[in-house]
Amino acid sequence: MAATLRDVAKLAGVSFKTVSNVINDYPHVRPATREKVERAIAELGYKPNMSARSLRSGRTDTIALAVPELNLSYFAELAGMIIAAAEEKGLVTLVEQTGGDRERELALLHSPRLSMTDGLIISPLGMGQEDTEALNVPFPLVLLGERTFDWPCDHVTMRNEDAARAATEYLIGSGRRRIAAIGENEAEVMGSARLRLRGYREALAAHGIEYDERLVVRATLWHRADGARAMRELLERGVPFDAVFGFNDTMALGAMRVLQEAGLRVPEDVAVLGFDDLDEAAYSIPSLTTVDPGREWLARTAVDTLLERIGRGGSDLPPRTKLADFSIVERESAPGG
Amino acid sequence: MAATLRDVAKLAGVSFKTVSNVINDYPHVRPATREKVERAIAELGYKPNMSARSLRSGRTDTIALAVPELNLSYFAELAGMIIAAAEEKGLVTLVEQTGGDRERELALLHSPRLSMTDGLIISPLGMGQEDTEALNVPFPLVLLGERTFDWPCDHVTMRNEDAARAATEYLIGSGRRRIAAIGENEAEVMGSARLRLRGYREALAAHGIEYDERLVVRATLWHRADGARAMRELLERGVPFDAVFGFNDTMALGAMRVLQEAGLRVPEDVAVLGFDDLDEAAYSIPSLTTVDPGREWLARTAVDTLLERIGRGGSDLPPRTKLADFSIVERESAPGG
DNA sequence: GGCAAATCGTACAACGATGCAAACCGGTGG
DNA sequence: CCACCGGTTTGCATCGTTGTACGATTTGCC
Incomplete structure (x- = not known):
């Protein structure tokens, strides 16, 4: 022994x-x-013996992180950043995959497993406004992600709407007028799909471009295949367009592939712009212009915010919302105007 | 409370x-x-209270997983599979990133943090044969990965050499004769670089093709940029070639991009074949022919093997080595012969 | 109805650590 | 010479749970 x-x-x-x-x-x-x-x-x-120490002291120096799936590059890279940020603060990270499933997200919030951790960072996809009550949990909780409900807990998020507006304006600024959008999903009441769509529409409106719903394609899962499928659908509709705004990089890359297969040149015929700034975006052909939503900052801030809650007096703090700054990373698929 | x-x-x-x-x-x-x-x-x-339960019962129902980095797609996907496999068995997973750094890998093996877990699955990159002694640890340990040292603990691995030979033979079978290889790294004494190179050479020899070291390009990190750099180097050498075997998908994709930029057609002028079967390989342009090293099986088997060790009598078992079956996934970048 | 056997519930002692408060120690000041 | 002091060390209770051993109760059966 x-x-x-x-x-x-x-x-x-x-x-x-x-x-x-x-x-x-x-x-x-x-x-x-x-x-x-x-x-x-x-x-x-x-x-x-960490178990004994935890039992006695009440601290575990462990946090839980819940993301939809690690084989989505966005979440894999985010998880990597969070684990690294946590480690710098002397914490280890327990990773759970929810599959973006509401039931599993809710179950996780009640899991006895969490008593092995000091707090939870969760990037919810399935939960909605109706689940506000479930977030009233007796442990430190930080919501990470794209939604901006009025939720009763700390919330670290990105400027979805502003960023999507800026991205669309970037395309407009480079002379594009018929801009398609991929990733709309009316089921997500206040998720990033809705917010990014809103930013897109605002930009169009601000420049006197009429919104044409035939240019908007639905996609629920935001995998690469969804982007490809959406682009095929768009091409079948026969509506002309000179730019595509993918609501994430993965879909934008899938769409770009279909465009090229169809003999369209990127960016000459169609400019493509993504969202997330995955590592991969820098290496596609052509490389992908995209929105960097400030992931590194999100990761660090999520950990710091959770730590503030964990520390003494943490439970007295009011719920806070922290917003990351974004930027547009110009690459080949959509040169600036 | x-x-x-x-x-x-x-x-x-x-x-x-x-x-x-x-x-x-x-x-x-x-x-x-x-x-x-x-x-x-x-x-x-x-x-x-899990801490109290663990203290008393000695079990934590938690395992630790150590991989180099989650923003390497290969490890992200592998980690996702392992976490899922562990969850099916009622275990949660604590994820550590070693950066492939020998010091951090060794430190991890002595970390008090591990007393919060029932065992460790580690995918070592930096450690070498000289660190055998360090693997003599008093807790269940499974080595996951590509190396085949004679190590004193359980070891779940892939058929690097056989798979690389089969991949090279696949290219030869499709009529290619001047096959370049990307990813050689003499510093890794018995790592996958060495093994895959060996399989490559065996295939050449078996078909009476002379080994030409000008067709072999070094790459240490196996990121996409390394594949791109290697391909540029290869093109500069001016040695003709009609196929490229990338020692992983990420490099193969980076190399493919450079090929296309240089005006070469894939697969008409140059066939490209990778290794790993990342999700991404199915969606590149053209889609990437690659080796599926049996990752799903590796993940499940690593978890099962660790569980056998954790269970009663587990410490009496002799060290075991388990090998995954591989297969070649034919896609556009290298059509079959 | 009575006795043994099965079943159910309880008391007590761990597991290995930390927090609190008391004990110890040599040196100082009165 | 004793009380007192700071710094240093120790003893005890405790965290919430499970394992063991044993009472207590019910049940089965003659």
Whole structure:
């Protein structure tokens, strides 16, 4: 069996409480004692039992992260950033995949598993306004993501609407007028689909371009195949267009492939613009102009916000909403105007 | 504060151990009692304290997974599969990123954090044969990945050499004779780079094609940019070639992009074949022919193997090596012969 | 109705750590 | 010479749960 405090204490010739004091950097320990204890720790290869420590102290130094799926590049990269940010703060991260499924998201919020963690960062997809009550949980919770409900907990999010408006204006600024949008999804009442669509419409309106719903294609899952399918549908409609705004990079890349298969040149015939700034966007052919929603900032801020909640007095803080800054990353698929 | 066993017991009018018995499906509990207790549990929203349970029972129902980085698609997809496989078995997964760094891999093996888990699945990149001793750890450990050292612990891996040979033979079978290889890395003594190179050479030899080292390009990180850089280098060398075998999909995709930029047609002028079968490979232009190394099987088997170790008697099992079956996924970038 | 056997519930002791408060220690000041 | 002091160390209770051992109760059966 692994060594315990008592084993170390016996070897060092002190009480086990003194060993505990050394480990926890209790200030009043004589240097000689400390050294003696540390030698014993090294000799036995002692490692504190985290379960016992958690039970007693109430802290686990572990956070939970719930994302839809890791094989969606956006969430994989986001998860990587969050795990790294957490690690910098001395936390480890437990990862759950919800599949974007409302039931599983709700179940997670009530999972006894969370008592092994100090808090949860969740990027919900399936939950809606009707689930507000479920967010009233007795542990630190940070919502991460694209929605802007009036929810009773901390919320770190991106400027979906502003960014989508800016992206559309970027396309308009480069001379495009018939701009298609891929990814609309009326089922998501206030999700990013709705918000990005709204930004898109605002930009059109601001420039006196009439909204044409034949240029808007629905896509629920936002996988690459959905982008491809949407583009095929768009081409079949026979409505002319000179630009495509994909509501995420993955769909934009799928759409771009179909465009090229159809013999259309990007960006000469059709400009393509995405959203997310995945690693991949820099390496497609042509490379993808996209919106960087500030993911690195989102990741760090989500962790910091959760830590504020975890710390003393954290539960007294009012719910906060933090917004990331975005930027448009110009690449080949949609050169600036 | 959250409710405890005692609170439930008080409400249900039984002793707290009886509540524990109900929760743990202890057989001898009268249905009436059970129901009474369950009602109390529901009313209080009681959830067992996992730290206390772990401390007492010694099991955490948590495993740790260490991969280099989640923003490498290969590892993101693999991690997603492992987390899903673990969840099916009732385990949650703690994810660590090592960056492929030897020091961090070794540090992880000694981390006190692991006492919060029942075992570790690690996909090592930086460690080498000289670190065998470090793998002699007092907890269940499964090595996942591409190396085939003679290591003293369970090892779930793929047929790197066979698969690379088969991939090369596939290209030869389709009529290619001057086949370039991207991803060689002599620093990795027995890593997948070396093994895949070996398989490549065996296939050439078996078909009487002379090995030409000018067709082999080095790449250490296997990112997309490395594939692109390698392809530029290859083109600069001016040595003719009619096929490229990328040692992973990401590099193959980067290389394919450079080929196309240079005006070469894929697959007419140059066939491209990758390794990994990432989701992405199905959606590139052209779609990428690649080796499926059996990742789904690897993920499930890694979890199952770890569970066998965790279970009773697990520490008596001898070290085992399990090999996944591979297959070649034919797509557009390299049609069959 | 009575006795043994099955069943059900309870008390107590861990698991390994931390928080609190009390005990110890040598040195100082009165 | 003793009370007192800061710094240092220790003992004890405790976190919430499960395992063991054992009483208590019901049940089955003659």
